[in-house]
Amino acid sequence: MEIQKRRESKSARTRRAILSSARRLFFERGYDGATVRQIAEAVPIDPSMIIRYFGSKEQLFADATVVDLRFQDFGPFPGDDIGRLLIEHFLDLWENEDGDLGLAILLRSSAHNEEARTKIREIFAQQVIPLISRIDPLDAERRAGMIVSQLFGLALCRYILELSPISAMPRDDIVQIFGPTIQHYAVGGTSTA
Amino acid sequence: MEIQKRRESKSARTRRAILSSARRLFFERGYDGATVRQIAEAVPIDPSMIIRYFGSKEQLFADATVVDLRFQDFGPFPGDDIGRLLIEHFLDLWENEDGDLGLAILLRSSAHNEEARTKIREIFAQQVIPLISRIDPLDAERRAGMIVSQLFGLALCRYILELSPISAMPRDDIVQIFGPTIQHYAVGGTSTA
DNA sequence: CTTAAAAGTCAACATGTGTTGACTTCACCT
DNA sequence: AGGTGAAGTCAACACATGTTGACTTTTAAG
Numbered sequence: 033m034e035i036q037k038r039r040e041s042k043s044a045r046t047r048r049a050i051l052s053s054a055r056r057l058f059f060e061r062g063y064d065g066a067t068v069r070q071i072a073e074a075v076p077i078d079p080s081m082i083i084r085y086f087g088s089k090e091q092l093f094a095d096a097t098v099v100d101l102r103f104q105d106f107g108p109f110p111g112d113d114i115g116r117l118l119i120e121h122f123l124d125l126w127e128n129e130d131g132d133l134g135l136a137i138l139l140r141s142s143a144h145n146e147e148a149r150t151k152i153r154e155i156f157a158q159q160v161i162p163l164i165s166r167i168d169p170l171d172a173e174r175r176a177g178m179i180v181s182q183l184f185g186l187a188l189c190r191y192i193l194e195l196s197p198i199s200a201m202p203r204d205d206i207v208q209i210f211g212p213t214i215q216h217y218a219v220g221g222t223s224t225a
Numbered sequence: 226m227e228i229q230k231r232r233e234s235k236s237a238r239t240r241r242a243i244l245s246s247a248r249r250l251f252f253e254r255g256y257d258g259a260t261v262r263q264i265a266e267a268v269p270i271d272p273s274m275i276i277r278y279f280g281s282k283e284q285l286f287a288d289a290t291v292v293d294l295r296f297q298d299f300g301p302f303p304g305d306d307i308g309r310l311l312i313e314h315f316l317d318l319w320e321n322e323d324g325d326l327g328l329a330i331l332l333r334s335s336a337h338n339e340e341a342r343t344k345i346r347e348i349f350a351q352q353v354i355p356l357i358s359r360i361d362p363l364d365a366e367r368r369a370g371m372i373v374s375q376l377f378g379l380a381l382c383r384y385i386l387e388l389s390p391i392s393a394m395p396r397d398d399i400v401q402i403f404g405p406t407i408q409h410y411a412v413g414g415t416s417t418a
Numbered sequence: 419c420t421t422a423a424a425a426g427t428c429a430a431c432a433t434g435t436g437t438t439g440a441c442t443t444c445a446c447c448t
Numbered sequence: 449a450g451g452t453g454a455a456g457t458c459a460a461c462a463c464a465t466g467t468t469g470a471c472t473t474t475t476a477a478g
Contacts (some may be wrong), residue, residue, distance in 0.1 A: 039268060042424085043425075044424075046425080061337060063258050064258075065337045065372045067464080067465065069464090069468085073290075073350060078426060078427050079466085080426085080427075081425080081427090082466095083466075083468080084425090088467080089466065090293075090465080107461080127414070128376075133450080141336070142335075142336075142385060143255055143334070143336050144255045144257065149385075149386050152386055152388070153386065153387075153388060153389070159260075174390045174394070177389075177390035177394075178391075180378075180382060180388065180405075181378040181382045181383075181403075182374070182378055182406075184378045184379065184386075185374040185375055185377045185378020185379065186374045186375075188291070188310070188371060188374075188377050188378065189370065189377060189379060190374075192336055193342050193345055193346065194342065194346075195334055195349055196366070197369070197370035198370040210374075212405060235445085235454085235455075236455075239456095259434060260435070260436085261437085270456075271457050271459095272436085273439090273456085274439075274456065277456090279437080282435095282436065293420075312438080330420080401475060
């Protein structure tokens with residue numbers, strides 16, 4: 033029993049080490065940019081072990097990008113403060129060092145990786161739309177789409193392009209600027225101010 | 226004289242053919258995804274000719290992504306209709322078959338290509354900010370940043386991720402939904418509705 | 419201590435990349 | 449018509465990639 037446990041825990045530890053290294057490098061360089069050799073070197077371990085553990089680079093990527101948006105952390109339903117909550121939650125996904133970076137990796141890889149796109153669509157359908165539906169099920173898909181348009185564009189400018197006014201702005205300013213827009217989209221959002 | 230002209234026009238024609246093919250493939254697959262061989266095959270021409278004409282793949286990419294946003298087409302200054310105008314103009318950049326696709330290519334390649342990011346920042350500084358400054362020079366950088374956050378996010382969802390509610394929506398709906406937000410950002414945009 | 423399996427290393431493979439240089443073909447001016 | 453330089457082809461290079469199989473080392477039970 034103990035025997036089995038120890039053996040498992042050894043391999044499980046390197047498995048987690050590989051996953052952690054993979055996530056960091058996929059985050060920094062995307063699917064194509066991060067090579068198996070680089071990931072292995074950062075662990076450090078032989079590149080062939082990565083294949084032994086995960087079967088292929090593609091499978092490693094799939095295992096490294098299991099995304100849970102953790103909307104259940106919102107607890108009792110927010111209601112009219114949803115805009116601020118959503119954007120704070122979204123910023124955490126990128127700025128928390130120990131976050132799993134899953135969504136960030138997918139977004140960075142989405143331009144040239146069909147699997148990343150598919151996963152983002154799944155997350156949208158299975159996690160974002162249900163949340164927005166709780167506010168009002170009418171046209172929830174459209175409103176959810178408007179929200180992620182703004183959030184993804186913000187992430188693109190702030191974290192990927194590093195466009196100076198957006199990337200240099202303190203977090204609180206971002207919340208104050210985009211929170212009301214998200215709120216507006218969340219509750220309907222077809223008319224102007 | 227004629228001699229020179231004819232010779233130039235021959236090489237100039239294939240040069241343009243290469244550029245056109247390169248733009249299409251860079252647009253579809255990004256910088257890394259589009260190979261010199263693929264671009265050459267689509268012309269069709271030998272891959273080595275591309276190096277002869279442009280020196281390197283990197284230089285070909287640079288030449289293929291000279292972007293002019295053509296804001297001068299706006300003519301007399303729009304003023305309070307700038308939101309609708311901007312988003313229509315932006316949609317044209319992606320949907321016009323004979324547009325140069327420059328910005329679209331840059332955006333698609335930006336995740337893993339520093340040169341693409343640099344060019345986008347230049348376009349932002351040299352073309353977008355000046356336009357927004359014409360409305361009001363106060364905080365023009367910040368307001369321009371907010372606008373491109375929304376526009377780039379829209380492009381990401383509609384054309385790259387193909388996120389179904391946003392990608393399936395008719396063009397006019399997009400204008401009606403996002404136009405007011407852009408307008409709001411353009412004229413100040415810190416307060417809610 | 420022995421030993422069998424797990425964990426890890428090493429060198430090589432097949433393939434695809436950008437790029438190069440030697441060669442051939444073509445267009446055009448004298 | 450013939451020769452000259454441009455335009456284009458061909459095969460190969462050096463290198464990097466994911467992946468594989470043979471091998472060695474470590475681990476822990478008998």
